[in-house]
Amino acid sequence: MTQKQIAVVGGGVVGVCTAYFLAQAGHEVSVIERHQNVAQEASFAHAGIVSPGYSTPWTVPGMPRKILSHLFKSEAAVSVKPTFDRAMWRWVRRWLSEYELERYRINSERMQRMAYYSRDILRQLSEYYQLDYEQTRGVLQLLRTEKDRKLAEPALALLAENEVPHQVLDPEGVRAIEPALASNTPLAGGIYLPEDEAGNCPLFTKRLKQIAGTAGVQFHFTSTVRAIEPESRGVALQIDDGRYAADAVVIAAGIDSVGLLKALGIEVPIYPVKGYSATALIKNFDRAPQSALMDEAYKVAITRLGGRIRIAGTAELGARSDELRERALRTLVKVGGDWFPDAANYAQANFWCGTRPMLPDGPPLIGATPIRNVYVNIGHGSCGWAMAAGCGKALADIISGHAPDIDIDGLTMARYG
Structure with missing residues (x-):
C-alpha cells in the first residue's frame, strides 16, 4: 500500500472514526473541523443508541x-x-416513494448490514482501549x-x-x-x-480523537473548508484564506457536505x-x-x-x-x-x-465519487453513531486498496447513478 496524505472534512463521530482507521492503515491524516472541538453538531446530544435492530428507515409501511x-x-x-423550500418538497417526494414494503426491506437490509458490522468494530475498539463512554x-x-x-x-x-x-x-x-x-x-x-446498547457519543468521539492523535492524526479546529479543487496528483482544499494540498479528501461534514459536493458537480439528495x-x-x-x-x-x-x-x-x-x-x-x-x-x-x-x-431511502453513502481522489462518508441520518465505526473502517479499506470486510453494495454513489 502507498501511504497517502488524506484530509478528512468534518470532526463528528463519522469523521473521527474515518481518520482513526485511515491512520491505522498507515496514512498521514488531517481532520479539518470548523468548530473548536470534535462532536459539536449532529454528534453532540442525540439519543446515543447503538442498535442495529432499530437501524431502519423511517419509510416503514x-x-x-x-x-x-x-x-x-x-x-x-x-x-x-x-x-x-423546493429542495424539501423534492426530498419529501423521493422519501414517500420508498414506502413500499419491498423498498423498506431493501433499505433496512443495507442499513443493518453496516450497523451490525459497526457495532462489532465499536466493541473491539472499546475492549482494546478499555473505553468508558457511559455504555x-x-x-x-x-x-x-x-x-x-x-x-x-x-x-x-x-x-x-x-x-x-x-x-x-x-x-x-x-x-x-x-x-x-x-x-x-x-x-x-x-x-x-x-x-x-447505548452510550455517550461525544464522549466516545473525544476519547477516539485522543487515540487518533497519538497515531499521528492532526486536528485543525476553527477551520472551514470553502472549496475542494481536483488537481493532477490529488486535491487542493481552500481553507478559510489558505490552501492545503492532499493526495485525497474524505467529505464527512454532515449537511455541509452537500454544498462542497455540489460545487464539484455532484448532487446528492440529502x-x-x-x-x-x-x-x-x-x-x-x-x-x-x-x-x-x-x-x-x-x-x-x-x-x-x-x-x-x-x-x-x-x-x-x-x-x-x-x-x-x-x-x-x-x-x-x-x-x-x-x-x-x-x-x-x-x-x-x-x-x-x-x-x-x-437521504430519502435511509442508508448512508460511502466510498469514491465521480471525482478522482474525492471520497464520501455521508447521509447517516439518525444512525450516524450506530454506523460510524463500520463506515470509517470500510472507507479506510477502500482508500487503501483493500476489499472491505463487508459487502458495500447499495451503500455507494452508484445507488444514485
Whole structure:
C-alpha cells in the first residue's frame, strides 16, 4: 500500500472514526473541523443508541398515515414547517416513494448490514482501549397501542429472518426489564434487543480523537473548508484564506457536505431533518431507566447516561434555523413524563437541537465519487453513531486498496447513478 496524505472534512463521530482507521492503515491524516472541538453538531446530544435492530428507515409501511395524523397534534413525532423550500418538497417526494414494503426491506437490509458490522468494530475498539463512554447494554422498544404493534411487524419480521436475538414482550415482561416504568401509561407490549446498547457519543468521539492523535492524526479546529479543487496528483482544499494540498479528501461534514459536493458537480439528495433532545439530571435513581428505550409512537428515545437521562427524537422538516420550537420540546417532556415521571425534572432539562443529514431511502453513502481522489462518508441520518465505526473502517479499506470486510453494495454513489 502507498501511504497517502488524506484530509478528512468534518470532526463528528463519522469523521473521527474515518481518520482513526485511515491512520491505522498507515496514512498521514488531517481532520479539518470548523468548530473548536470534535462532536459539536449532529454528534453532540442525540439519543446515543447503538442498535442495529432499530437501524431502519423511517419509510416503514403505514408511516405516511401516521405522519398525517400527527401534523395537527400538540405533541408529534414528525412536524412540517410551512415553507416554499423546493429542495424539501423534492426530498419529501423521493422519501414517500420508498414506502413500499419491498423498498423498506431493501433499505433496512443495507442499513443493518453496516450497523451490525459497526457495532462489532465499536466493541473491539472499546475492549482494546478499555473505553468508558457511559455504555449500557440492552435496548427496549415500547409499544403503546396495538396500532404501534402492527407498525412494528415489518421490523420484527426482519429480526426473525436475520436470527437477531430479541424478545417480544407483553406489558408484564416489559416492566420486568424496566421496573420503574410508570404504571398508568398505556402499554401494549415491547420488543427487547439484549445485545444492542447505548452510550455517550461525544464522549466516545473525544476519547477516539485522543487515540487518533497519538497515531499521528492532526486536528485543525476553527477551520472551514470553502472549496475542494481536483488537481493532477490529488486535491487542493481552500481553507478559510489558505490552501492545503492532499493526495485525497474524505467529505464527512454532515449537511455541509452537500454544498462542497455540489460545487464539484455532484448532487446528492440529502436534506437536513431537525431533531431535538433534552438532558436532565436524575433526582430519583430508583425511578430512572436502567438502560435505553424507544417510544415507538413518538419516535423518541430515552437513554441513561450516567447520572443523566436523555430524551431525544422527533423530526422536523422545513426548519433550517437553530430555534428551539416549543412543540418539539413539549413532545420530549411528555414522553419523559409518561414513562419516568419521578426520575427527573424534565422542564428544567438542557434542551438541544441539531440537523440530521438524511437521504430519502435511509442508508448512508460511502466510498469514491465521480471525482478522482474525492471520497464520501455521508447521509447517516439518525444512525450516524450506530454506523460510524463500520463506515470509517470500510472507507479506510477502500482508500487503501483493500476489499472491505463487508459487502458495500447499495451503500455507494452508484445507488444514485
